[in-house]
Amino acid sequence: MADREERRFAEVSRESVKLVAEGAGVELGDDVAALLAEDVCYRLREATQSSSQFMRHAKRRKLTVEDFNRALRWSNVEAICGHGAQDALPFRSVKEGELFFIEDRDINLVELALATNIPKGCAETMVRVNVSYLDGKGNLEPQGTVPTAVQSLSDELLKYYQQITRAILGEDPHLMKVALLDLQSNSKIAALLPYFVYVISGVKSVSHDLEQLNRLLHMVKSLVQNPYLYLGSYVRSLVSSVMYCILEPLAASINPLNDHWTLRDYAALLLSHIFWTHGDLVSGLYHQILLSLQKVLSDPVRPLCSHYGAVVGLHALGWKAVERVLFPHLPAYWANLQAVLDDYSVSNAQVKADGHKVYGAILVAVERLLKMKALSQPVEGGSSGLPATVVGAVGYRVSSPGLSPPPEPLSEAALGIASHLQAGGAGCPWEEWTPVPLPAMYCELYSFFGDSLAVRFSTGPDFGSFPTCTPSQLGDARKEAPGNASNPDTTRKMPQLTANLNISPRQDGSPRTDPPPPSLAVTGAARALARSSSSSSSSSSSSSMQRSRSSSSRSGQRSAGLSRDVFPKARFTSPQIGPPAFTFIIGGRQMGRRCQGRRPFQTTFAPTPPLSAIPPRAYAHKLPVIGRVGKPVRRWACSHYSLHLPL
């Protein structure tokens, strides 16, 4: 057998036969084994031959195990079980022993039996009809697949297209490089642009495969860099593909081992590149990008990797973008992030790690923001003539009657942007946005990041700038407010779980004398004092629910730094009431109709040791945590402290 030069068929060697015989407890002589081996080969060939008949009649191209078993059955041989799986079984070899085997892993039946994610049954077989060709001419249009779409191209182009896509998406890295280079410099591929764009839009279907995503992004880069290509409106499509890589919770991110962060970084870079080089081709592209980034950032349901993407995306778009979107959004976001970072439970470890990534990204973004801002307006910092400061806005909110501190902690302008973005441009124009002065910004950021901020300004004078708000400015802000407050969400009738934080209206200037809030960390007391002293100097109080919440969820572990607790919880602790009380209301239509104003039920959370050192995390647990609760940030604007929990 060995002496046959050309092997026409798979052959079973004498040794194999002997081995099998031994396994069955039979000793075989060499010649017997040889004869048997040859016969086995022949029978195998015969069975294969007849199995192909079953394949042909089943109108398939692929010979299945089932076909082979049928052939065996019809020749009165027992079928072979256990090879029916659709996926190809990996064929492995042991190097030392020249042994080849099919990998057949053990299956944990207990796990399988107790699995909760029971696969849904296969979809129903059905018949669907479509008119494919009218009068024999019909739609030669691409029917969902590229290859048919490419039919209309000349042969050379078609070949080029196939070669390039194959090379880029193929296995050979060298080939890929060559293909990408050519794509970057080829001057004759304008006709293929739509197809390449189409291929790139395939990112959505390969979100499980980082490698492929990477390659597609490289393809984008090559196309963008090709000086002979006029991208035209295809920019939009390219941007959306890139945005997909930046923002979407890719399937690949499920596995923490996958380095999707780099992909997002790269995609963000690419985004900025496209924007800076081709951004003029599509009007409003910038706004659209900002809009979608902002949307993601403000959506706490999204996983942290999406938020990360949004932050790096903003960062890549420049410090102005960061200032416009990220910065105003930060306080709201901070709460959620903080909650994640403070959760030390084991189950949270992965999320927490992701949280740190986001934290880092924000840090980098704001640092550059500060740096750039400092460079661009070195003098303005600390000047008192700035209009509509944060404090002013906040001041308005707080002074408004009722128990609704403003949801947006920073400026009205920031809120304006947000609503503008969210309303898809229907709100106030973009230009209404007013920049926050550097010192204020720094203060604010410092309050979040503390010494982690690599950019340094002295914090002292900055505080001084806060009270610069004049009542008139406040008044302006007040006028603006209703417009912003007329959020459609206020009239929402959705049943919702509303968390109300009952705080007695705070007294101007009183916080200083207040007993430290229960949620405050020990160190917080001092900070609160410091903060309240500064805030008391302002004509109206400057606090926001938002911030207090965020600080409440902030851990007390942070090392002291006066400015850090700029917005201590102290502000919503009333002098009279010790612990703040949370009430959860299930409201909505029901509330409107029957129990108007009354609460069907009310739960009060009395933080157990009100004044002890128990960290504010106690609240944090009750508060929505990123990724678990629906859209709290936006709802604050409308429903007064209420956290919408999707019921």
Add this chain to the structure above:
Amino acid sequence: MAAVQGGLVDAVEKKDIKTEPSEDSGGNNNANDGRLLSPPPGSSASAPGGNKTPAGAPEDQQTLLAVLQFLKKNNLAESVEILRREAGLPEDALDLKAGDSSGAGSGGAGDTVNLEGEDASSLLSRVTVSSSAAAQAPTKAPSEDQPDVNVVLSAYSQQGDPALYGVYYSGLKRFIESVLDCHRAELSQVFYPLFVHMYLELVYNNHENEAKVFFEKFSGDQECYYEDDLRVLSSLTKKEHMRGNETLLDFRTSKFVLRISRDSYQLLKRHLQERQNNQIWNIIQEHLYIDIFDGMPRSKSQIDAMSGSLAGEAKREANKAKVYYGLLKEPEIELPLDDEDEEAENEEGKPKKKKPKKDSMGSKSKKQDPNAPSQTRIPLPELKDSDKLDKIMYMKEATKRIRLGPDNLPSICFYSFLNAYQGLTAVDFTDDSSLIAGGFADSTVRVWSVTPKRLRKVKSAADLNLIDKESDDVLERIMDEKTASESKILYGHSGPVYGISFSPDRNYLLSCSEDGTIRLWSLQTFTCLVGYKGHNYPVWDTQFSPHGYYFISGGHDRVARLWATDHYQPLRMFSGHLADITATRFHPNSNYVVTGSSDRTIRLWDVLTGNCVRIFTGHKGPIHALAFSPNGKFLASGATDGRVLLWDIGHGLMIGELKGHTDTIYSLKFSRDGEILASGSMDNTVRLWDAMKAFDDLETDDFTAATGHIHLQDNSQELLLGTYMSKSTPVVHLHFTRRNLLLAAGAYNP
């Protein structure tokens, strides 16, 4: 699969008995000539003398004797007695012969009678007879082409020097290459059968290594379309393997038919005689049937067009029988053609309208087509009222039919089976395109309603009792509205369903399956009515007769069966194919059925007599699609080789070859008026062909029906009207609606 053998041997035997007289013509006589002229080598020199004797004896009797021997050996005394009595043989005939032979055999004389007479118990042992001169003589016997049990079991025991096989073969090869061009193509036909038989002889006589060498050396010379068979052959290197190998059995039981002009044949004969090349000559005598014709030798392309089948070309005699391919007269339908819309018109308009319409429809059927069988040639079921209504519907639709042509191609609707997971194996539409059924690999049959009308079951017996049977809408009332659904699943088979067919009246559905049964389902109750058992092996295809009642089935057992729905046993069994029957179709006049097989031949069978009336060769792969033209004159066939061949049934000729598909053709359909042929293939395309042109060209041609040598022009590209791609969906079925809209169906394979 091996188990087929037993039954098959019998089948072949019977057939051979039937066709014996014809085999005794041309080739046979020549065989004898040759034998006389070339004395075989070795000690068996006395063989020719002996040969003459049995040749003179009544061959029928010899065959009978052989059968008797066989029966006796198997202790079927009763059968022996009956057969003997019926044949009118004397009681001692058998014994006498046996005694005779034993004497002669021991004497070592190479008498052919020996073989017939030898004790049947030695039949199998003969197989292992060693290569001695003594054994050589008796084994010459099969050279006299008496197809008896002995021959079937012990061919190839012939022995020569194994080392010389290659020499012989290459000698012949050199000779054929040196002859005139006009003969070379014809004589080259000999190569393949010679090669196969020489190889098998080597294997049979345990010269494994020589066989391998021989194969390696010459397999490359064979025509590419024999590739599949060569693969089977090459896998076979041991004598033990020969037993139970189907392909092999085919080679041994059937003579390979070659058509060679007289001149070429003389050339070959002379060469072999000069060279005293008995080895080859013997094979030609034993295993080849040379159909000699007078006239011009055929060209290479002519030969290639017709060859490719497992057993060579069809003998000319096989296609001589008269075939009544005309259509039956349409039954007179009393009911007025015009209803609702025309009834609304005034009274005097009515008769006027009626007349011309009826004429236009009936004119064709009024005159009896001279080529049509008589109306009562086979009994057909009487038309029911509902059938007549349907006919009226059909005619009405026909008036709205779109006239197709090269400039007016049909629209195509694609019915995609989604989520079928590679399991769709068969599809059928009803004639009125209201229902679609699919057969699946998971043994189910599913029926869908294509129209908004949903599928309903008949009420249960208890509920039916409550119905007012006199009411006008009783047919509506018997239906159970609760069961209405878009689709129904029919469970019953225990293997993949390979073929399905609706009855013309839409009341029944047939399905055939790997489990060897054909099932008849009611589309009123959606239950199985009958399971027809007869094929003991997978049934590959089945189809209802266009007039209902009868149906045809064919499968792995190589026998096509004709059934009637009310008989649990087949009415006819058509045997003759050398391999699986892969496709079956009824002629539009229900008098004939056509079967396509993996032996790469198509056979047309007469339902009345059960005879094979046409054998068409030319395909190079198993035939998976067949379609008659609506006028019954032509046949189209498609195979795994991706070619569509067109046949003239009346003349028994190939008249066209349509090349274009790149994969197996699974479906063929003529448009309602026969202008367009649609073919659907595994290559995910539907192609439309100009059938009119293909047939017209032929009629102007001066083809020589007598010799059957056609010259095909390669005009596939002119005839191809369009190629239509699907979305990675192999086209499993095609159907023209009554208005000539083309429906295609297949399962989407993402």
